[in-house]
Structures are given as C-alpha cells and as structure tokens.
Amino acid sequence: MAIIGKDISQAKKLLSGGELVAIPTETVYGLAANALDPTAVTQIFAVKDRPTFDPLIVHVATIEQAQKFAASFPEKAMKLANHFWPGPLTLVLPKQAIIPDIVTSGLSTVGIRCPNHDLTRKLLADLPFPLAAPSANPFGYVSPTTAAHVNSQLGHKIKYILDGGPCRIGLESTIVGFENENAIIYRRGGISEEEISKIIGKVSYRLASSNPVAPGQLDSHYAPNKKFYLGDIDELKKEFIGKNVGILRFMNNSDSSVDHQLILSKSGNLEEAARNLFSSLRQLDQKIDIEIILAEPVPDSGIGKAINDRLRRAATN
Ligand code: TXA
Numbered sequence: 001m002a003i004i005g006k007d008i009s010q011a012k013k014l015l016s017g018g019e020l021v022a023i024p025t026e027t028v029y030g031l032a033a034n035a036l037d038p039t040a041v042t043q044i045f046a047v048k049d050r051p052t053f054d055p056l057i058v059h060v061a062t063i064e065q066a067q068k069f070a071a072s073f074p075e076k077a078m079k080l081a082n083h084f085w086p087g088p089l090t091l092v093l094p095k096q097a098i099i100p101d102i103v104t105s106g107l108s109t110v111g112i113r114c115p116n117h118d119l120t121r122k123l124l125a126d127l128p129f130p131l132a133a134p135s136a137n138p139f140g141y142v143s144p145t146t147a148a149h150v151n152s153q154l155g156h157k158i159k160y161i162l163d164g165g166p167c168r169i170g171l172e173s174t175i176v177g178f179e180n181e182n183a184i185i186y187r188r189g190g191i192s193e194e195e196i197s198k199i200i201g202k203v204s205y206r207l208a209s210s211n212p213v214a215p216g217q218l219d220s221h222y223a224p225n226k227k228f229y230l231g232d233i234d235e236l237k238k239e240f241i242g243k244n245v246g247i248l249r250f251m252n253n254s255d256s257s258v259d260h261q262l263i264l265s266k267s268g269n270l271e272e273a274a275r276n277l278f279s280s281l282r283q284l285d286q287k288i289d290i291e292i293i294l295a296e297p298v299p300d301s302g303i304g305k306a307i308n309d310r311l312r313r314a315a316t317n
C-alpha cells in the first residue's frame with residue numbers, strides 16, 4: 001500500500017523523479033505527474049487503466065503560470081479565472097507546444113485549473129513544472145474524496161498519497177471551453193452555470209455526443225460496481241421486493257424501515273449533498289449485504305444539476 005502523509009518535500013521528490021503522487025484538491029483527489037514529462041504522464045493512463053483518448057487536466061499554482069501553457073486566453077476565460085481561481089473551474093484553452101500531446105490526447109487545447117487546497121497549492125508553488133492529474137480512481141469508477149479512497153483502489157500501484165483530509169466540494173471541477181467567443185460548459189461540476197453566468201453572461205451546456213469532447217461525459221461513468229437505479233425510491237422499492245437494497249436519499253425522511261439507508265444532507269443542503277455523494281456511493285457499493293442501490297435525484301438547481309448528472313451516469317441502464 002502507499003504511504004499516506006502530509007510531506008510536501010517527499011511528494012516533490014517523487015514527482016521530480018518522474019513518479020506519480022496522489023494529491024488532494026477541493027474537488028476530488030488527483031493522480032498527479034509532471035505534466036511536461038510524457039513518460040511520467042503515460043504512467044497515469046496505465047495506473048488508472050484510462051484510455052489515452054481521454055485528456056488530462058493540467059494543474060497550476062497561479063494565473064501567470066496558466067498563461068505560460070495557454071497559447072491564448074480569451075477575455076471571458078480571464079474573467080472566470082480572476083473570479084474563480086483558485087477553485088473548481090477548468091478552462092479549456094488553446095495549448096502551447098510545451099504541453100505534450102499525451103496530456104491532451106492530441107487535441108490542440110488543454111484543460112487548465114488552479115486548485116484550491118493549501119497543501120497542493122504549496123506543492124505546486126514549490127515545483128518547477130505543472131501537474132497533470134485526473135481523478136485518482138480506476139477509469140469509470142466513483143471519484144475519491146479521501147486519501148483512504150485512493151489507497152483502497154490505487155494504493156498498490158503508487159508510492160505516496162498526500163493527505164489533505166476529505167475534499168471540501170466533493171464533485172469534480174466545472175469544465176468550460178470557448179468556441180467563437182461563446183462559453184460552453186463541457187462538464188457540470190463544483191461551480192454552477194448560474195455562478196458562471198453572473199461573471200460572463202450567457203453560457204451554454206453541451207450534452208455528450210458520440211465523440212465526447214470531455215469523456216467525463218461518457219454515459220456510463222462515476223459508476224459503482226453494484227446495480228444502481230435512480231428514480232422515485234418508493235416506486236423502485238416495489239420493483240425490487242425481496243432484494244437487499246441500499247438506499248441513497250437526498251434529505252431526511254420518516255421511513256426508518258430500511259437498514260442500509262444513507263442521507264446526503266439531513267437539512268437538504270445541496271453543497272453538503274455534493275460533499276457526501278461519492279463517499280456514500282462507495283459505502284453502499286462496499287457493504288456486502290447490499291445487492292442493489294436505489295437513489296433519488298436531488299433538486300435540479302445550482303450544484304444540484306452536477307449531482308444529478310453524476311447520479312444519472314452512475315445509473316444502470
Ligand atoms: O476536479 C477535477 O477536475 C479533478 C481534480 C483532480 O482536479 N480532475 C478530474 O480529472 O476530474 P478527470 O481526468 O477525471 O476529468 C477530466 C476531464 C475529462 O473528462 C477530460 O476529457 C476533460 O477533463 N478534458 C481535459 N482536457 C480537455 C480538453 N482539452 N478538452 C476538453 N475536455 C478536456
């Protein structure tokens with residue numbers, strides 16, 4: 001298993017030597033490598049079992065650093081960076097040649113983000129290179145929001161996990177790209193469409209297509225191993241009488257007849273629900289006496305849209 005600790009100099013040493021280190025961010029844990037070293041980055045794909053057509057996000061310490069890796073920075077992108085960085089926002093921008101093709105899967109654009117987590121900010125400020133990092137989970141599975149989550153799935157493949165405690169947001173970053181001056185959300189995440197609109201006006205959302213720009217948009221993603229059904233829980237329970245079900249509810253409910261029930265936010269707070277989503281999914285997925293998982297959508301506003309997006313992609317078709 002990996003060593004779990006808070007030693008930034010150890011993380012720096014490994015990363016400088018071309019090795020992988022799991023790092024905390026405010027969204028989810030990332031599996032990081034020197035973004036300018038194609039050999040190091042190749043290991044990310046191997047460890048995650050991730051297809052190389054799925055590009056990685058490059059993490060930087062500051063806007064100035066981001067400007068070194070982006071060939072241009074549209075005005076709207078700069079406004080968003082100024083307002084939301086460090087934070088759960090990834091900007092897709094034309095890339096500079098210094099970013100290796102393996103990072104961007106051959107695309108002419110690069111996803112860049114300045115994460116908001118003290119330990120990782122210190123690490124990034126201390127490194128002479130940016131970090132390419134996807135979420136630190138096997139491809140297609142639920143993202144990790146604690147060091148223990150990373151260790152349980154990838155601990156045998158990496159040496160060090162920088163432990164920054166549980167992730168504050170709990171959902172991946174919102175990904176925004178720019179096409180003909182228009183801002184487009186490629187993936188919903190920690191910052192809502194409403195918040196983005198307040199800064200730059202109109203923004204649209206691009207649904208997944210057969211050739212997704214952001215494979216985080218693949219229909220089946222963020223998925224537990226058990227069968228997972230999304231809908232009205234009382235209706236679903238009738239369909240699965242006799243099965244041992246695990247239940248994931250949004251908020252408090254008088255129904256106490258179920259043993260394996262988790263509540264995302266007792267008070268109905270969407271931020272709290274986002275924070276608890278992935279760890280709750282994992283918990284239900286790992287309980288051996290649960291056969292299937294039933295969940296209900298959350299209110300479809302603000303970060304609730306990103307939560308519902310993850311729930312839909314987790315669902316068994
Ligand atoms: O919050 C996050 O974004 C986390 C933390 C670790 O920063 N990272 C994360 O990475 O969620 P990952 O690899 O699981 O998801 C990255 C998504 C992928 O779906 C990828 O396709 C998209 O970002 N992406 C990266 N570069 C892109 C580009 N040039 N154009 C479009 N999408 C891109």
Ligand code: MG
Nearest residue numbers: 134135143216
């Ligand atoms: Mg991911």
